[in-house]
Amino acid sequence: MKVWHFSELAYPPAWEELGPQLRNVVPNRLCDPRIAADLYHRGLDEWALCDELGLNIMVNEHHATATCIDSVCTIPMAILARETKKARLLCLGMPIGNRFDAVRVAEEYSMLDVISRGRVEMGFVKGAPFEVTPANSNPADLMTRFWEAHDLILKAMTTHDGPFNWEGRYFQYRQVNVWPRPYQQPHPPVWLTVNSPESAEVGGERGYVIGSLNTGYVRTPGIYAAYRKGAASRGREATRDRFAYMAIVGVGSTKEEGYKRADQILDYSRTALRVGAQFAFPPGYQSAAATAQALKWPGYGAGVAMRTITLRNGRQVDPNAATVEEFIDAGICFAGTPDMVFEQMKAFHDHVGGFGHLLMMGQGGHITHEDTVDNLTMFSKEVLPRLGELG
Amino acid sequence: METRDVRGVPVEIQGAGSGPPLLYLHAEQYFEQVRPYLDALAKKWTVIAPRHPGYGAASKAADLRSVDDLAYLYLDLLDELKLDKVVLVGASLGGWIALEMCVRNRARLSKLVLVSSVGVKFSGREERDFADLFYMPDIEAFPMLFADPKRHAPNYAAMSAGELEEIARERQMLAHYGWRPYLHNPALKRWLHRVDLPTLVIWGAEDRFAKPSYGQSLAAALPKAELTLIPGSGHYPEIEQGEATIRAIDAFVHK
Numbered sequence: 001m002k003v004w005h006f007s008e009l010a011y012p013p014a015w016e017e018l019g020p021q022l023r024n025v026v027p028n029r030l031c032d033p034r035i036a037a038d039l040y041h042r043g044l045d046e047w048a049l050c051d052e053l054g055l056n057i058m059v060n061e062h063h064a065t066a067t068c069i070d071s072v073c074t075i076p077m078a079i080l081a082r083e084t085k086k087a088r089l090l091c092l093g094m095p096i097g098n099r100f101d102a103v104r105v106a107e108e109y110s111m112l113d114v115i116s117r118g119r120v121e122m123g124f125v126k127g128a129p130f131e132v133t134p135a136n137s138n139p140a141d142l143m144t145r146f147w148e149a150h151d152l153i154l155k156a157m158t159t160h161d162g163p164f165n166w167e168g169r170y171f172q173y174r175q176v177n178v179w180p181r182p183y184q185q186p187h188p189p190v191w192l193t194v195n196s197p198e199s200a201e202v203g204g205e206r207g208y209v210i211g212s213l214n215t216g217y218v219r220t221p222g223i224y225a226a227y228r229k230g231a232a233s234r235g236r237e238a239t240r241d242r243f244a245y246m247a248i249v250g251v252g253s254t255k256e257e258g259y260k261r262a263d264q265i266l267d268y269s270r271t272a273l274r275v276g277a278q279f280a281f282p283p284g285y286q287s288a289a290a291t292a293q294a295l296k297w298p299g300y301g302a303g304v305a306m307r308t309i310t311l312r313n314g315r316q317v318d319p320n321a322a323t324v325e326e327f328i329d330a331g332i333c334f335a336g337t338p339d340m341v342f343e344q345m346k347a348f349h350d351h352v353g354g355f356g357h358l359l360m361m362g363q364g365g366h367i368t369h370e371d372t373v374d375n376l377t378m379f380s381k382e383v384l385p386r387l388g389e390l391g
Numbered sequence: 392m393e394t395r396d397v398r399g400v401p402v403e404i405q406g407a408g409s410g411p412p413l414l415y416l417h418a419e420q421y422f423e424q425v426r427p428y429l430d431a432l433a434k435k436w437t438v439i440a441p442r443h444p445g446y447g448a449a450s451k452a453a454d455l456r457s458v459d460d461l462a463y464l465y466l467d468l469l470d471e472l473k474l475d476k477v478v479l480v481g482a483s484l485g486g487w488i489a490l491e492m493c494v495r496n497r498a499r500l501s502k503l504v505l506v507s508s509v510g511v512k513f514s515g516r517e518e519r520d521f522a523d524l525f526y527m528p529d530i531e532a533f534p535m536l537f538a539d540p541k542r543h544a545p546n547y548a549a550m551s552a553g554e555l556e557e558i559a560r561e562r563q564m565l566a567h568y569g570w571r572p573y574l575h576n577p578a579l580k581r582w583l584h585r586v587d588l589p590t591l592v593i594w595g596a597e598d599r600f601a602k603p604s605y606g607q608s609l610a611a612a613l614p615k616a617e618l619t620l621i622p623g624s625g626h627y628p629e630i631e632q633g634e635a636t637i638r639a640i641d642a643f644v645h646k
Binding site for chain 2: 024025133136138139140141276277278282283284288289291292293295296298300301302303
């Protein structure tokens, strides 16, 4: 089991001033660059610590939001490629359907891979629905653009005999010739995020690592099963190392301390979807059937944020009011003493049929730097060594 | 409703009525609400109302990527139907398609009616001619689109799953054809002199999505255009003031 520490690098100071929306519509006068500087340095320090603790590192990006000030995923990757020596560096990831220069993506990932001497893990993501507005990326054909970008990036990274031509539907280049070529051959491992059985099945067909983010007890088994089905359809074995699961983790020397840390990090889950329904359902991003369901929802027309978590018994709970216990029940959070965290992880691991990567949200929301350091340290010393027992 | 193969593109066509030919190009959304208006038009005209590829249940838009493609498609359709002296009516997105047809070839057309047409950029780079429908919740967008949203805006709660999926597809196709640049062709303005056929520009007096001042700019930019405002209507006069819209068309065509 590999464990990856992830933080969105949120900007909580603005949260209190903002109303029901934290994304897309929030002006950046609410972002004090001096506070942001402190937050960046703090987050980078916590990631750098992972190198000493035996944890790996995961970063991502979002745009025009007070929930994540990592707007350019390759910038922390670049800093950490130099500041760390052992940790693997996962970007999950690059929204390649929203990036209008795919060759530049190949250059950025290749350069990062070389500087880090082959420690890059390369995530390609569809991106959350509310990301199409800041990118002004057409949601109606996002996935066909995504897959053309994917094909071009991989060809650019694996072509070593001079420039080639690309005149596709979305991308046109006369002379693609990426320098440097990646350190890992033929290219860094590819990860995808998935949020449905349909996208997981495609991941399985291609044999990539899938990251399933906070999908919980109820939805994750179906997603993993679809991956196995996709893999089997191409004669691939869906080994554990193809499955990653993201959860909030709060460890403490007592149950109360672990819960308190988890509760503070869970402010991520309480705020991440504070976004108007119109941004959550851009035209064509979801299927017509899924959009039709959203239109029917009473709050849709008023742009009310749609947020629920699903408990094991199927009950829907508003994350704003949910307790740590309920997040644990939902499979979104592992919290308490090291023993409790291990037992919760084991139960979830067995429930979904196993996974090889824990994407651990060890920082988020209102947790302090000191508590984050203690959280990561205690996890690495008292939980990580036991994860081999999960098989 | 028939599906006709137009040079390899399956096009659903609603044809009805008798009288002189009228090609009706529908707006980006709410086609179901326009049906009564089309029925009324068919009392005096042979109405040919194609669904744009990607709209409706059957057709796919995959190979057709822009309003340019739709313009050529409907020019092909007129050729195949061998229609002449056609009155071309385009609403909103359909008006943009009609303009793109006219700058290319108006040989089969007699008159043009643009109902709240989009497609041309008049304002500066830091202004927009059309409100950003995908930035606002419906509670803000509907009063921009409709003079009387309570009466005319779609009521999702009362719709079947199939009707809601139709709305979802319309929204997807609006993005497909009009996401970027948003509902316009930056090059179209310089070719508007080619739209030199008698033109009626109809505008809802209470259109706050594309304001009547935009309709004035459009009428002024076309060689032979006049503007008629329809009181009590927002962006979709055919839905809110169907009879007044038809009267305006009749008066213009028979002048």
